[in-house]
Amino acid sequence: MNTFDLRLGDCYGIVPTISDNSIDLAICDPPYKLGTCAGGGLYKPVGKDNPNNPYKRKETNSIKELKKLGCADFNAEQFLDLIKPKMKKFYGYFFCNKPLILDYLKYAEKHNFLFEIIILYKSAPIPARNNHFLPDTEYCIMLRENGTYFAKDAEFDDYRKLFTVGSSRKIHPAEKPVKMLERFVRVSCPKGGTVLDCFMGSGSTGLASVYNGCNFIGIEKEEAYFDLSSRRLKEWQDEQNGVGGLFEGGYY
Ligand SMILES: C[S@@+](CC[C@H](N)C(=O)[O-])C[C@H]1O[C@@H](n2cnc3c(N)ncnc32)[C@H](O)[C@@H]1O
Numbered sequence: 001m002n003t004f005d006l007r008l009g010d011c012y013g014i015v016p017t018i019s020d021n022s023i024d025l026a027i028c029d030p031p032y033k034l035g036t037c038a039g040g041g042l043y044k045p046v047g048k049d050n051p052n053n054p055y056k057r058k059e060t061n062s063i064k065e066l067k068k069l070g071c072a073d074f075n076a077e078q079f080l081d082l083i084k085p086k087m088k089k090f091y092g093y094f095f096c097n098k099p100l101i102l103d104y105l106k107y108a109e110k111h112n113f114l115f116e117i118i119i120l121y122k123s124a125p126i127p128a129r130n131n132h133f134l135p136d137t138e139y140c141i142m143l144r145e146n147g148t149y150f151a152k153d154a155e156f157d158d159y160r161k162l163f164t165v166g167s168s169r170k171i172h173p174a175e176k177p178v179k180m181l182e183r184f185v186r187v188s189c190p191k192g193g194t195v196l197d198c199f200m201g202s203g204s205t206g207l208a209s210v211y212n213g214c215n216f217i218g219i220e221k222e223e224a225y226f227d228l229s230s231r232r233l234k235e236w237q238d239e240q241n242g243v244g245g246l247f248e249g250g251y252y
Helices: 011-017 061-068 076-086 098-111 178-188 204-211 223-240
Strands: 004-008 025-028 043-045 057-059 091-096 114-122 137-144 162-165 194-197 215-220
Touching: 004 204, 004 223, 011 076, 011 215, 025 076, 025 178, 025 204, 076 091, 076 098, 091 098, 091 178, 098 114, 098 137, 137 178, 178 204, 194 204, 204 215, 204 223, 215 223
Parallel strands: 004 215, 025 091, 025 194, 114 162, 194 215
Antiparallel strands: 043 057, 091 137, 114 137
């Protein structure tokens, strides 16, 4: 049976403890980089003639809160450099918003990696326009070294680069659909290979990995989310072992 190894703590401290050249595929959904524009209500305008504020913007409480949680100024290059020695060959999917796309593509250019831009299309976006296009897309950047695994026999839809995501009930505020993550695993990780998620949240990448015959290493720094992902993966394991609840045949 596939294994999962879940670790509670900060990935910047934990990743260095993972064996070098042991990971086939990273699927990570890190904190996004927040822009300095007024969009999204994270900044509000202040007096135009404040010479110390090049953006003429003042932080709202919500961005202060995100910064406190370390969720505002993600440094993509620093993170990719952290996981690179752990990969057999560099291969990963990284969720991001628009300001981060450039950082990922610069990394691809610097290391001569292949890349794809995968789009998550929100069918019911927040109707904010405020001098911008609708906030109806998020992105996932795939970066890979030449010679990495790419399945030839997955389902036709597994190779699509556009996913429509709805606004269904979530168990984590940034939860990604397991069905979408499963496509990445099927296309990019050989059976029996190991997937790493350094920002595990509710454990969706873990489920996508074990459902598709791969091992999983997941890291999460918030105890409540760590417990949630542990529970979800444990349920899968119990099911594999034929251990059900009292009224599902578990009393034989
Ligand atoms: C965008 S969410 C991931 C959601 C996940 N993809 C899912 O489907 O549930 C990012 C998660 O990373 C965690 N996190 C943020 N910084 C971290 C760090 N330095 N190390 C480990 N976890 C971190 C947050 O607590 C949050 O749960």
